[in-house]
Amino acid sequence: MADKRIKYGSNTVIVIALIIGILVLVNYLSTRRFLRFDLTEDKRYTVSKATKNVIKDLDDIVTITAYFSTEPAEVNRIRRDVRDVLDEFDAFSQKLKIKFIDPGEFDETQKQELRFKGIQEMPINVLQEDKAVITNVYWAISVGYSGKEEVLPVVRSTLNLEYELTSTILKVTTKEAKTIGFLTGHQEFDINAPTQESQYLRELLDINAKGQYNLSSVDVKAGEPVDTSVTTLVVAGPKQELSEREKYEIDQFIMRGGRAILLIDPVTIQPPAQATPLSTGLNDLLEHYGVKLGNNIVADLRFHESVRLDQGFMRVIQPYPYFVKIVKNNFSEENAITSQLETLTLPWTSSLEVLTKEGVKATALAKTSEYGKSSQGFYNLMPGTPIPNTDTQMYTVAAALEGKFKSFYAEREIPPVESAVENGDEAEDSSSQEENTEERTTITDSTETQIIVVGTSQFLTQLNRNSVDFLLNSLDWLTLGETLIGIRSYTITDRPLNDVSGIVKNLIKYFCMIGIPLLVVIIGLIRYLLRRRVKRLVAAYGSDILRTL
Numbered sequence: 001m002a003d004k005r006i007k008y009g010s011n012t013v014i015v016i017a018l019i020i021g022i023l024v025l026v027n028y029l030s031t032r033r034f035l036r037f038d039l040t041e042d043k044r045y046t047v048s049k050a051t052k053n054v055i056k057d058l059d060d061i062v063t064i065t066a067y068f069s070t071e072p073a074e075v076n077r078i079r080r081d082v083r084d085v086l087d088e089f090d091a092f093s094q095k096l097k098i099k100f101i102d103p104g105e106f107d108e109t110q111k112q113e114l115r116f117k118g119i120q121e122m123p124i125n126v127l128q129e130d131k132a133v134i135t136n137v138y139w140a141i142s143v144g145y146s147g148k149e150e151v152l153p154v155v156r157s158t159l160n161l162e163y164e165l166t167s168t169i170l171k172v173t174t175k176e177a178k179t180i181g182f183l184t185g186h187q188e189f190d191i192n193a194p195t196q197e198s199q200y201l202r203e204l205l206d207i208n209a210k211g212q213y214n215l216s217s218v219d220v221k222a223g224e225p226v227d228t229s230v231t232t233l234v235v236a237g238p239k240q241e242l243s244e245r246e247k248y249e250i251d252q253f254i255m256r257g258g259r260a261i262l263l264i265d266p267v268t269i270q271p272p273a274q275a276t277p278l279s280t281g282l283n284d285l286l287e288h289y290g291v292k293l294g295n296n297i298v299a300d301l302r303f304h305e306s307v308r309l310d311q312g313f314m315r316v317i318q319p320y321p322y323f324v325k326i327v328k329n330n331f332s333e334e335n336a337i338t339s340q341l342e343t344l345t346l347p348w349t350s351s352l353e354v355l356t357k358e359g360v361k362a363t364a365l366a367k368t369s370e371y372g373k374s375s376q377g378f379y380n381l382m383p384g385t386p387i388p389n390t391d392t393q394m395y396t397v398a399a400a401l402e403g404k405f406k407s408f409y410a411e412r413e414i415p416p417v418e419s420a421v422e423n424g425d426e427a428e429d430s431s432s433q434e435e436n437t438e439e440r441t442t443i444t445d446s447t448e449t450q451i452i453v454v455g456t457s458q459f460l461t462q463l464n465r466n467s468v469d470f471l472l473n474s475l476d477w478l479t480l481g482e483t484l485i486g487i488r489s490y491t492i493t494d495r496p497l498n499d500v501s502g503i504v505k506n507l508i509k510y511f512c513m514i515g516i517p518l519l520v521v522i523i524g525l526i527r528y529l530l531r532r533r534v535k536r537l538v539a540a541y542g543s544d545i546l547r548t549l
Contacts, residue, residue, distance in 0.1 A: 047088050051166045058095035062169055063144040066100045066155075067119055069137040072126045078139060081158045089165065103138045117142065118151045141165070145172040154340065163336040167480050178479045180205075181218035181230035183250075186238035186280075189263075189460050192217050197461045204468055205475075213479065220249040223417035232259040232478045237457030239268060241281040244415035251285065251408050255443035259450050259478035262286065263457035266297055266350035267379060275348070275379035288408045290360050290401045291453045294351035297379055298395050298455070299387050300324045302371040305345050307383050318383040321373070323347045324397065326366045335400055337452075337473040338365050344466045348381070350455035351395040360403035364396040365452070400477075401451040410444040450478055 055062075064086060068079040079100070086098050103114060103121075114120065121136035141152040143165070150168045155161065182191040191202050192215075205215060218226055218233060223245050226233060233253055242250075254260055264282060267275035275297070283293050299321035307320045324346045331338035338344075344366060351374060354362040372395040375388040409415075452474050459467045 047085075047092065047162055051089070051162055052092050054166050054169060055089060055093040055096060058093060058169075058173065060146060061095055061097055062173065063097045063099070064089070064165070065142045065144070066098070067103050067114065067138045067140045067142070068100060069104050069139070070102050071104075072135060072137070074124070074126060075137045075139055078155070078157060082141070082155060082161065085158050085161050085165075114138075117149065118153050120153075122154060143168045143172055145169075148172045156340070159333060160336045160339045164340075167336070167476055170480050171476070177214050178231045179214045179216055179227075179229045180232045180234060180475060180479065181216050181226065183220070183233060183235045183238070184217045185219050185221045185246075186240040186242060188238045189236035189457055190217060191215050191234075197463075201460060201463065204463065205472075213475070220246045221418075223249070225249060226253040226258065230258065232261070232475060234475075235260065235262045235264075235282075236460060237263055237265045238280045238282075239265075239278065241279050243281070243418050245417045247281065247285050248409055248415050252443055254289075254405060254449060254451065255407050255446045257447040257449050261452040261454075261474055261478060263454045263460070264293060264350065265348070265457050266293070266295060266455065267348060269348065269381070273380070273382040275381055277377070285408050286453060287355065289405055289451060290355045290357040290362050291399050291451075292353040292355055293453075294353065294374065294395070294455070296350055296374045296376045297322060297381075298324055298349055298351050298368060298397060299373045299375070300368045300371060301373060301387065301392065302369040303327050303330075309383060320383050321387055322381055324349055324368055324372075326368070326397070330367045330369065330394075332363050332365050332400075335363050335365055335477075337400065337470065337477050338398075341466060341469060341473075344470050345459065345462070345464075346397055346454070346456050347458040347462060348456055349397045349458075352397060352399050352453060352455055354396060354399050357401075357403075357405075360401055360405060363400045363402075364398075365400050366396070366398040368395045368397060370394045397456075398452070398454045401453070402449070404448060405446040405451075407442060407444045407446070409442055412442075414440055414442060452478065 066079070066082055066086065068082065069075045070079065083100065090096050090098055103111060103119075106114070111121075119138065119140040119142065121138060123134050123136055126133055126135055139155050141155055143150050143152075150172050152164055152168065155164075182188070184190050184192075189198065189201075191198055191205075202215060205213065214229075216227075216230065218230060220226060221243075226249060230253070233250065235250070250260065262282065264280055264286075265278055268278045269275050277295065283295070286293060301321055303325040304319060304321045305323035305325055306317050307323070309316045309318050326341075326344045326346065328342055331341050331344075333339050346366070351372075352364075354364055356362070371392045373387050373390050373392055374395065375390065460471070463471075
């Protein structure tokens with residue numbers, strides 16, 4: 001008997017050891033090779049190949065801290081969605097450290113530290129007992145790496161969260177700064193100009209870039225290619241027409257994979273408030289890529305800013321429809337540039353028409369309301385002046401293009417450089433220009449790249465929080481775009497509950513409060529009576545049943 005016990009005991013120990021060993025082996029292999037299933041309709045929690053490449057190549061720990069309130073229920077739902085996305089990130093990298101914190105439990109000193117980082121409580125409206133109540137919540141994410149930290153101050157959904165997280169990880173981990181070039185030579189907005197607006201914008205870019213961008217000026221009048229160090233080219237409101245050779249250099253910059261943002265003013269503003277049409281020479285180039293400029297000025301009769309006018313000793317607030325205000329519902333939710341913007345004011349903007357081009361995806365980033373109006377020709381922009389009596393419609397005022405573009409000069413000769421006669425050196429200058437042109441070969445097809453077009457550059461001179469966010473988002477999308485190509489935006493599928501009357505609401509409410517507990521009591525009573533009946537039957541007939549057995 002003792003031998004059997006030892007034998008069976010030994011077998012039991014061996015089986016347990018084998019089971020533990022198998023579990024350890026399976027757990028080890030699952031960290032190297034694993035399968036994950038996303039059963040959502042739009043694969044919302046499946047990260048793209050671009051994201052996997054970024055987080056797999058991390059050389060040190062990246063800390064992602066999610067600051068989310070646990071109440072009310074609306075924010076807690078977003079918190080759960082964010083956790084699901086971050087769990088997917090965590091599954092593909094051993095270098096991510098993810099934490100969730102509820103700052104509602106912090107003391108005032110800790111909250112002040114968060115505000116210093118750019119994380120603060122946000123007021124939202126929530127329904128409590130069928131009443132709208134304002135409550136303050138946290139819904140922010142910070143990404144830290146090697147002493148650097150970037151913050152996503154407001155995360156209201158997972159719509160573009162993958163793109164925003166991946167681009168933020170790239171920003172804090174990139175060691176080599178990108179170069180953003182501002183075109184000069186045509187009275188554009190020059191980042192290096194000694195004006196107050198230029199210095200202010202440069203300071204903003206320097207602060208927000210945090211060493212990730214270098215800023216430089218680009219001059220292509222001499223017919224030289226844009227420097228290869230420039231990854232993003234900004235054409236900000238040229239006031240003079242560009243030559244064909246200058247357009248050629250911009251085209252070739254894009255063909256070799258460069259990104260571009262073109263802010264094109266439709267008019268030249270003349271004091272006090274007159275304007276004349278402005279020709280930049282870029283219309284045909286942009287139309288070839290996929291955006292047609294309207295050559296007009298758009299007014300919005302519904303959403304616009306107001307201006308202050310001095311009338312004698314009085315200051316009057318006057319609505320000004322030519323300062324078009326883009327609101328939340330008129331931004332593209334599919335593009336990371338605008339998906340989180342609340343408002344954006346575009347002064348004296350032109351409309352854009354997005355065209356269909358093979359191999360190019362076009363997105364209307366911002367639109368007016370359905371009460372937009374267009375005017376052309378001579379413009380009287382004085383506040384209070386009647387808007388031209390034209391039909392109202394929704395106008396696109398900002399657009400993004402991404403894909404592979406065809407060169408505007410694919411079947412053309414390389415344009416010559418316009419001669420500049422100075423100090424009697426015309427012959428020598430022409431000879432060097434011809435040599436420069438003969439050595440060039442036109443690139444006819446681009447690699448994957450991106451272009452942004454906006455119908456005005458005037459918002460650069462009237463910077464506020466929203467216009468700064470729009471500009472910075474655009475530069476991030478362009479400058480980091482090569483690595484992030486392939487990350488999808490997710491659309492929100494609206495599946496609302498059917499609207500019901502107040503009587504039905506009360507019936508459901510009282511059924512949940514009284515009906516369900518009462519149903520449990522009834523089921524319990526039925527079960528009790530059935531068991532009691534069984535006991536009686538066993539007591540009455542149990543001895544007879546045993547005899548038959």
